[in-house]
Amino acid sequence: MQKDAIIVLSANLNEDGSLPLILKERVLKGIELFNKGFSDKIVFSGKKGFETSCILFESEAKAMKAFALMQGVREENILLEENARTTLENAFFVKTKLLEPNNWKNIAIVTSDYHLARTMLAFKKILGPNYSISFHEVNSNIPLKEFNLLSLKETQKLFKYKQKLSLIHEGDSNSVAELIHKTEFAISNLQKKLD
Secondary structure: OOOOEEEEEOOOOOOOOOOOHHHHHHHHHHHHHHHHOOOOOEEEEOOOOOOOOOOOOOOOOHHHHHHHHHOOOHHHHHHEEEEOOOHHHHHHHHHHHHHHOOOOEEEEEEHHHHHHHHHHHHHHHOOOOOEEEEEEEEOOOOOOOHHHHHHHHHHHHHHHHHHHHHOOOOHHHHHHHHHHHHHHHHHHHHHHHHH
16 A cells, blocks of 8 residues: 655754765665655655754755755655654654645654664654554664664663653644643753853
């Protein structure tokens, strides 16, 4: 069954605006699925992470789009979600800005191997039981030491996600919106203290 869309999740850009290897691999996997006929739509999801210092692109989604265009994907096959700064927000904004308005229920998600568990948790919880989701992991192809460090950070983030999402019913977008608003408020206050 053909998917309504292939969703490729972002990662921090390099300072010069180029895609790090991890992100290139995600985009290439999305293009591979596109070329195999999974869907005629690729969605690149991501604003800028909190750790990104690149000023060349307005969003990680636009940088991924530029790379995909260079690989031969046509512009009319690409959609952007440019609000998400976290995996939780990827799931929420993809749902509210693209899936619901287009009545898309059958999607493929592309992310890196170390990031898969948190992605699965966020998307299943936020989208809920009315969606059919296939997950496609990309081998991160990074040195073992770096992979282990990323995996450790992911384990910590996954634990926090499980805590945050434990009281939210599957598919409850209103509760997720409140959670995102609280997180934004806390981050905004922290940034003010640091300035």
